[in-house]
Amino acid sequence: MSRTIYDLIGLFAGVCFILALKGLSHPKTARRGNKIGALGATIATLVVFFYANEGSSLPLNNLGWILGAIAVGALVGVPAARKVQMTQMPQLVALFNGVGGGAAALVAIVEYLHLGDTATTAEVVFTVFTVIVGCVSFSGSIITFMKLQELMTTRPVVFLGGRFVIAGTLVAVLGVAVWVVTALGTTPLLVLAGLSLLFGVLFVLPVGGADVPIVISLLNAFTGLTVAASGYVLDSVLLIIAGTLVGASGTILTRLMAEAMGRSLFGTLFGAFTAKPQDTSGIAEDRPVRSGSPDDVAILLNYARRVVIVPGFGLAVAQAQHTVRELADLMISKGIDVAYGIHPVAGRMPGHMNVLLAEANVPYDQLLEMDEVNPTFGQTDVAIVIGANDVVNPAAQNTPGCPIYGMPILEVSNAANVIFLKRSMRPGFAGIENELLYDPKTMLLFGDAKASLTKVVGALKAL
C-alpha cells in the first residue's frame, strides 16, 4: 500500500471521529455517532497491518505479539465494559482514560529508545511532553478511580506545605525534562516518567469528591493531546487529528461541566488550598431532626397536588430506580402532578442521573432540568429527595467558603414540605453538613432507599 493511500484512509478515520463527536452531542444521533467512531477506529487499526512505516516490510514484525496483545486487551476491556453497573460508570471512564494515557506514555518511551541518537530535537521535545502528560493522566486517573470507588477518602487531601510539594515536584519535572532534551539518555527519561507519575497523584489528591468528574474530563483532554504529540513523532496524520479533536473537545467539555457546577476550573483544582477551614462548631451531631414513618410520607403524598422527586446517587446505589418509577406512576394515577428534578451533576458525573433513570424507563418528559424545575418549587407541595444531598444543600448559596459554594442547586427548600430518604445522617459526597435536614418542614425517612420506597408505595396503595 502506498503512503498516499495510507494517509487518505487515516483522513477518512479522522472524519469518522469528527462525525462521532458531532453525533454524540445530540440525543437522537448519539448512538449512531458512537458507532461511526468505532468504525473509524477499527479501520484505522486494520490499515496499520498493511502499512506500518517507511521502509518496514510486511507482514509486520512481532505480528504474533501484536495480535496476542490486542486479544488480551479486548478480553479485559470488553467484559469490564459489559458488566459494569451504570452506577460505576464514572470510575470505568476514569480507568479507561488512565490506561489510554499510560499507553501513550509507553509508546513515547519505546520510540525514544528506538530512535536513540538519531532523534531530532523536535521529536525529543514531543516525546518528553507525551511522557509527562501521559504519566500524569495515568496516575491521576488511578487516584480519581480510587476516590470514586471509595477506596480512599473522597474529601480533599491536603497536607502541610502541600502546595509547595506540588510546586516543587512540577519544577523537578520540568528540570528533568530539560535534562532529557539536552542529555538524551534512558535514565533521565525514566526519572522523568517516575516524577510525572508522582505529580499526577499529588495533582489529584487535593480535589474534592464532587469535583472529580471535572478532573476526569480534564485528564481525558490531556490524553488526547499526548496522542496528537505521538502522531507527530510517529508521522501519523490520523493520530494528530484524533488526538487534537479529543484534546479540544475535552477542554470545552471540561469548561461546560465546571459551569454546570458553578465552579471555575482553577477553583476545582486548587480550591482546597485556598478554602478556609469550615466552621463546624455550630453543628452538633445530636441536633433534633424530624423523622417519619412510611405511612406519614404516604399521607403527605396522598394530599399533595404537585410532587417533585429529586433523585441522587443514593437512589442508584440502592438500585431503586424502578421502585421510584412505581411510586411516580401510582401518584399520577391518583391525579397528582409528578415531575423529576434533575440536577446537572446528580449522580457522580454530569448527565449520570439521566442515564440511570433511562435505564428504568422513566418517561423523558417527566425529567425536568434544573432551570425548568427551580421556579416551580414554590407551587410544589412535597419535594422528595432520594439519596441526594449536595445538590439540594443551601450551603451552596449561603455559606461562602464551603467547598460547594456557588454551585447552582435545586431549591427544594421553597417547597411546602421536604422529605429526605436517607440511609443515615452522614453528609453527602462533598462531605458538607446540610442545614435543610434540620428545617422544621423537613421530614426524614431513614433506611435503604429501595426498602423505604417499597413501604411508601404499599402505604399509599392502602390509603
Add this chain to the structure above:
Amino acid sequence: MSAVAIISIFTLAVFVGFEVVSKVSSTLHTPLMSGANAIHGVILVGAIIVADHSTTNLELGLAVGAIVLATINMVGGFVVTDRMLEMFKGKK
C-alpha cells in the same frame, strides 16, 4: 511532513473540536466524555507501529504493554458508550 502542514492540521482540528461539542446538553456529558475517551484509544495504532519496529526485548515488552492498554481504552470505551446510549433509545 512539513512543520507547516502539521501545524495547519493541528490548528484546524482544534477549531473543529471546539465547534462540534460547543452546544451539547448536560444530559449527554457522560456519554460524550466516554465516547471522546474511546477515540483517543487510537493510540493503539501508534502502539502497533512501535511494536513493529521494536528491536530489543525491552522495547517489545513496553510496546506489547502499550497495545494491551490501548486496546482496553479503545474497545472498552466504545462498548461502554454504546451501552449507555442504548438506554436513551426508545424514549419519547
